[in-house]
Amino acid sequence: MKPVSVRTRLILAFWVVLLLCTLAPVSYFHRQLHQVLVDESKARIRHNLSFVLWSLKTHEPFPWLSDLDEWCTQVGNLLGIRITYIAQGGRVVADSDVPFDKLGFMEDHWNRPEVAAARREGFGFSVRRSDTLRKELLYGAMPVSGITNLPPGVVRIAMPVSQIKEKLDQQRLHLAVILGLSFAATGILALFLSRLMEKPLAPILEMARAMGRRERPRLRPSGYPVLDALGETLLDVADRVETHLKSLEDQRAQLHAILEGMKEGVLLLDSQGRIKAANRAALQIQRGTQSPLGLKPLEVFLNAELQKACDQVLGGRDGVHLEIVLDPDRFFDVHVVSLHSPVVPRGAVIVLHDITELKRLARIRRDFVANVSHELRTPLTAIKGYAETLLESPCAQDEEAKMFIETIVRKANHMTRMVNDLLTLTRLESQPPQIPETALDAASAIASAVETCLPEARKKNMDIQTLLPDPPLWVRAERDSLVQVFQNLLDNAVRYSRPGTPIRIRAEVRAETVLFSVEDEGPGIPSEHQARVFERFYRVDRQRESATGSTGLGLAICRHIVQNMGGRIWVESPVRGTDRGAAFLFTVKRAAEPEEKKAAES
Amino acid sequence: MKSHFIRQMEELRMTVLEMAALTEKAMHKALQAFKTRDEELAAQVIAEDHVVNQLEMKIDHLCLSLLALEQPVAKDLRFIIGALRMSIDLERIADQAVNIAQRAQFLAQRPPLEFIPELDALAETAMDMLRVAIDSFARQNITQAYDVCQMDDEADELNDKVLRRMIDLMVTESRSIERAVQAIITARCLERVADQTTNIAESVIFIVQGVNIKHRCEP
Numbered sequence: 136m137k138p139v140s141v142r143t144r145l146i147l148a149f150w151v152v153l154l155l156c157t158l159a160p161v162s163y164f165h166r167q168l169h170q171v172l173v174d175e176s177k178a179r180i181r182h183n184l185s186f187v188l189w190s191l192k193t194h195e196p197f198p199w200l201s202d203l204d205e206w207c208t209q210v211g212n213l214l215g216i217r218i219t220y221i222a223q224g225g226r227v228v229a230d231s232d233v234p235f236d237k238l239g240f241m242e243d244h245w246n247r248p249e250v251a252a253a254r255r256e257g258f259g260f261s262v263r264r265s266d267t268l269r270k271e272l273l274y275g276a277m278p279v280s281g282i283t284n285l286p287p288g289v290v291r292i293a294m295p296v297s298q299i300k301e302k303l304d305q306q307r308l309h310l311a312v313i314l315g316l317s318f319a320a321t322g323i324l325a326l327f328l329s330r331l332m333e334k335p336l337a338p339i340l341e342m343a344r345a346m347g348r349r350e351r352p353r354l355r356p357s358g359y360p361v362l363d364a365l366g367e368t369l370l371d372v373a374d375r376v377e378t379h380l381k382s383l384e385d386q387r388a389q390l391h392a393i394l395e396g397m398k399e400g401v402l403l404l405d406s407q408g409r410i411k412a413a414n415r416a417a418l419q420i421q422r423g424t425q426s427p428l429g430l431k432p433l434e435v436f437l438n439a440e441l442q443k444a445c446d447q448v449l450g451g452r453d454g455v456h457l458e459i460v461l462d463p464d465r466f467f468d469v470h471v472v473s474l475h476s477p478v479v480p481r482g483a484v485i486v487l488h489d490i491t492e493l494k495r496l497a498r499i500r501r502d503f504v505a506n507v508s509h510e511l512r513t514p515l516t517a518i519k520g521y522a523e524t525l526l527e528s529p530c531a532q533d534e535e536a537k538m539f540i541e542t543i544v545r546k547a548n549h550m551t552r553m554v555n556d557l558l559t560l561t562r563l564e565s566q567p568p569q570i571p572e573t574a575l576d577a578a579s580a581i582a583s584a585v586e587t588c589l590p591e592a593r594k595k596n597m598d599i600q601t602l603l604p605d606p607p608l609w610v611r612a613e614r615d616s617l618v619q620v621f622q623n624l625l626d627n628a629v630r631y632s633r634p635g636t637p638i639r640i641r642a643e644v645r646a647e648t649v650l651f652s653v654e655d656e657g658p659g660i661p662s663e664h665q666a667r668v669f670e671r672f673y674r675v676d677r678q679r680e681s682a683t684g685s686t687g688l689g690l691a692i693c694r695h696i697v698q699n700m701g702g703r704i705w706v707e708s709p710v711r712g713t714d715r716g717a718a719f720l721f722t723v724k725r726a727a728e729p730e731e732k733k734a735a736e737s
Numbered sequence: 738m739k740s741h742f743i744r745q746m747e748e749l750r751m752t753v754l755e756m757a758a759l760t761e762k763a764m765h766k767a768l769q770a771f772k773t774r775d776e777e778l779a780a781q782v783i784a785e786d787h788v789v790n791q792l793e794m795k796i797d798h799l800c801l802s803l804l805a806l807e808q809p810v811a812k813d814l815r816f817i818i819g820a821l822r823m824s825i826d827l828e829r830i831a832d833q834a835v836n837i838a839q840r841a842q843f844l845a846q847r848p849p850l851e852f853i854p855e856l857d858a859l860a861e862t863a864m865d866m867l868r869v870a871i872d873s874f875a876r877q878n879i880t881q882a883y884d885v886c887q888m889d890d891e892a893d894e895l896n897d898k899v900l901r902r903m904i905d906l907m908v909t910e911s912r913s914i915e916r917a918v919q920a921i922i923t924a925r926c927l928e929r930v931a932d933q934t935t936n937i938a939e940s941v942i943f944i945v946q947g948v949n950i951k952h953r954c955e956p
Contacts, residue, residue: 423872433751434875437758442751462765462868 142329149321157314168303173273176296177260180275184258184292187218188277191290196283203285204229204238215294217272220279221250222288249276250289262296271296335362342366346373349380400467400487402432406480408449410435420461420487432485436461441485444471448483458490466491497564505561508554515554519547549686556688559619560671563695570611570701574726577608577617577649581640584621588629595634599625603642610649610723616696617723623689624653624719630685632657632716648702648722656716659708668706669694690719697721742807746816749799753820753827756792757871760827763789763834764867764930768860771841771923774849779838789831796824812944819944823874826933826940830867833926833933840923850916855902856924859895862888863927866934874941885938886950892931899924 139147187210197203207218211231220229225245227238244250252259253276265272272293280287335357342352352373354366394401400417402410410427420436421427427435433442436459444455454472461467468488475481522543531537578601585599592599610617621640628638636656643650660668664675671691697704704721711718763782770779800821803809809817844850866888873881903917903924942950 422868423876423878425876425878431751433754433758437754437761437871437875439755439758439762442755460762462761 141333142326145329146322146325149325150318153314153317153321157310157317161310165303165307172296172303173262176273176294177275180260180273180292180294181258183214183216183294184275184277184290187214187292188279188290191279191285192282197285200228201235204231204235207231211292217293219244219291219293220285220288221245221276221291222286225250228286228288244291247274247276247291249274249291253277253289253291265293335359338362339366339369342369342373346376349377351377398489400485400489402427402485402487403474404432404445404449404483404485406449406482408432408445408483411482417485417487420465420467420489422462441469441471444469445483445485447471448473449481464491465489466494501561501564504557508557508561511550511554515547515551519544519551522547553686553688556686556692560688560692560695563692563699566699568699568701570724571613572611573613574609574729575612575614575617577610577612577642577651577723578603580612580614580617581621583618584625585640587622588625591626592629592638595629595632597629597632597634598637600637600639602639604644607728608642608644608649609726609728611726612700612723616700620693620696620721621651621653623693627685627689627719628653628655628657631655644725645722647725649725650720650722652718652720654710654716654718656710656713659715659717660706662708665706665708669704693719693721697723700724742803742809742813745799745803745807746813749796749803749817749820752792752796752799753823754871754875756789756796756824756827757874759785759789759792760831760834761867761871763831764837764864767834767837767841768864770838771844771860772857774841774845776842776845779841779845782838783835786831786835789828793824793828796820812947815944815947819940822940822943823937826936830930830933833930836926837923840919840926844916844919847916850913850920851906853899853902853920855895855898856920856927859892859899859924859927862892862895863930863934866892866931866938870934870937870941873938877941877945879942879945882938882941882945886935889931889935892928896924896928 190210191206194206197206203220207220207229208231211218216231218229218231219227221244222228225243227233227241227244229235230238230241233241248261248263249259252261257278259274259276261274263272263274264270272295274291274293276289276291278288279285279290338355338357339362342354345352346369352370354363354370356363357366394414397414397416400420401414402417403412405411408431409429410432413421413427418424418427422435422437431442432445433439438459438461440457440459444457447455448471452473454470457469457471459467459469466489468490470486470488472484472486473481474484522540525531526537526540526544531540581601581603585601589599625638625640632638632655639652639654641652641654643652660675664673667673668675669690672687674687694704701724702722704719706717706719708717710716763785766778767782769775770782800817803817866885869881869888870885872878873885900921903921907914907917939949939951942948
């Protein structure tokens with residue numbers, strides 16, 4: 136529907152008011168006056184009718200009905216009224232306005248309202264328009280009977296409504312003319328007023344239009360303080376909008392530049408999982424050269440895992456991290472992150488980070504370490520073997536020589552351990568993380584590790600306390616790996632603690648994991664080192680370490696084993712609740728109790 | 738709201754693409770295992786083959802229900818028929834990947850055979866064809882599909898060359914017969930892959946243009 140303009144509304148409002156103001160009182164007075172006139176006419180007609188009846192009754196008998204008609208005509212003319220005599224049954228026997236010979240053609244009058252009322256109540260009255268005279272007439276009727284020579288019937292008289300009434304009707308015409316004129320006048324007035332109102336608004340309108348075109352609006356004074364204030368406010372708003380727009384555009388440009396400049400491929404998915412935007416790097420990663428917009432990741436990268444990750448994120452997950460291989464042999468570290476804000480419907484962002492080179496370097500390093508370790512192992516075995524043989528031979532009789540040879544053996548042993556650790560570490564690094572399915576009772580692994588470390592601990596007069604909860608601790612772990620973790624942690628605890636202090640192994644069963652801790656009462660690890668002790672060859676105190684015989688790889692191996700089993704390892708120092716020592720904590724996934732054990736128990 | 742039909746067609750398309758992606762990956766891994774004598778990778782290819790088989794069944798089911806319930810016409814009908822044909826070809830290619838992986842496992846346990854440049858080139862060609870064919874389906878690109886058809890001759894030629902070289906080798910050195918036969922089988926597999934890839938390209942042309950170019954390789 137088209138909106139009604141202000142001008143039209145104004146005119147319509149004026150007209151409605153005008154109509155209400157004129158028509159209501161005029162029609163009220165008109166009605167009042169009409170009522171008074173009718174009442175007055177009613178009284179007059181009753182008098183006239185009574186007079187006619189009286190005259191009729193006192194008149195000498197009419198020999199013929201034509202005489203009655205004659206009489207009616209004369210009296211009617213004298214009184215200025217129409218007199219009609221209607222015999223019982225409705226036949227008109229005399230009428231002052233109709234010649235006697237035409238009476239036979241007149242229609243039945245018995246059911247005219249006034250006649251019917253007269254028959255019922257003795258007097259009938261009505262105001263009707265006469266078809267014969269074409270004007271409004273007042274009718275009055277009374278029953279008559281018992282007059283000589285005349286049939287009983289009804290006498291009716293009719294007289295025109297008074298002159299004032301006619302005048303009143305004429306006034307209606309005048310009123311309509313006046314009303315029309317005033318309508319025209321108010322229309323013109325409204326038009327003029329609306330123009331007057333619109334004129335000062337024009338500059339404001341122009342300003343708003345300029346704002347729409349993003350031009351700076353010019354303020355023209357209109358002469359009305361309110362409108363000028365509005366104009367100034369608009370100007371202010373325009374300035375602020377412009378500033379906002381500029382900063383938004385700036386931000387957009389910056390974001391665009393950042394995205395385009397990024398080495399990582401970035402793609403934006405809409406809620407349907409179709410690509411909405413992609414940066415330049417992403418275009419280079421995709422297969423083919425066509426625009427990927429509007430397609431699904433599977434169509435662009437031909438990788439089922441990536442598509443699955445996107446589907447998961449669009450299905451409600453917050454984010455997925457995965458590694459994929461895209462053709463030809465390019466490795467990507469992919470983050471798919473869910474995107475939801477109140478403004479934008481749910482979507483996702485894919486970030487593809489090319490890690491091919493990293494992978495290659497890591498492989499080279501791993502291969503290098505593995506190769507070097509292998510190459511070192513052969514000469515080391517020879518050195519160790521020969522030195523041990525020498526120790527048994529007569530050459531070792533000399534105290535000094537014996538000491539030298541012993542040092543060679545000790546150092547060769549240390550080096551062998553280090554090479555073995557390095558090989559273990561390389562093997563662990565190249566293995567993909569895989570949580571074992573088999574269930575293992577951790578207590579047996581702990582016992583085995585304690586057994587290995589106990590001789591060393593005894594030498595330092597230390598005690599290893601195993602404080603485990605009663606039921607068996609079923610965990611998802613490889614036995615050898617778990618033993619190695621405990622062994623490395625116990626080795627460290629024995630190595631760095633003061634003689635005579637205890638070492639405690641604790642375990643705590645949690646919802647999905649089992650938390651193990653190995654605590655000692657040693658010097659502890661300063662907080663700045665805590666995050667780095669799990670790095671290979673990282674040493675807290677370089678001076679002291681070399682004397683302890685540690686390879687510097689134990690904790691790195693622990694970390695790899697634990698992570699490969701899906702757990703986490705960290706250090707707390709001092710031990711919680713005390714002021715010294717260090718606690719190494721790690722988690723392992725819990726396992727259900729194996730069926731055969733259950734069966735055996737029951 | 739998309740209609741049920743459009744959603745099902747979309748699902749069919751995505752499933753075919755997923756199957757294509759997995760098949761390509763299987764082929765890639767199998768060839769990698771063959772080249773680097775990686776038994777573990779070969780075992781992985783053999784173990785993962787069932788996923789492709791399941792997808793083929795899923796496509797069969799989707800196509801059947803679409804044909805039975807929706808009575809598709811024109812391009813939709815061609816797409817469904819093309820998808821059916823493609824799924825068969827893709828499944829066979831995945832089987833060839835398993836075949837190659839088995840050869841790789843066998844050869845990894847023997848001393849390495851001398852380098853066969855033609856076999857390498859054949860592997861490269863077959864892989865390229867597969868990649869381009871899948872791309873042509875993903876983007877509905879006719880030009881690429883025709884390219885694949887043209888490349889098939891090259892694959893056949895390379896296969897012949899491998900065969901001849903292996904026969905020569907077997908004549909001169911009987912110890913390597915066993916390995917040479919495995920190499921010939923591998924080349925044969927690759928040649929089949931090239932053929933089936935050509936079929937895929939033909940299906941793409943059939944879907945997009947509605948013309949059948951089987952055995953002609955030109956519009």
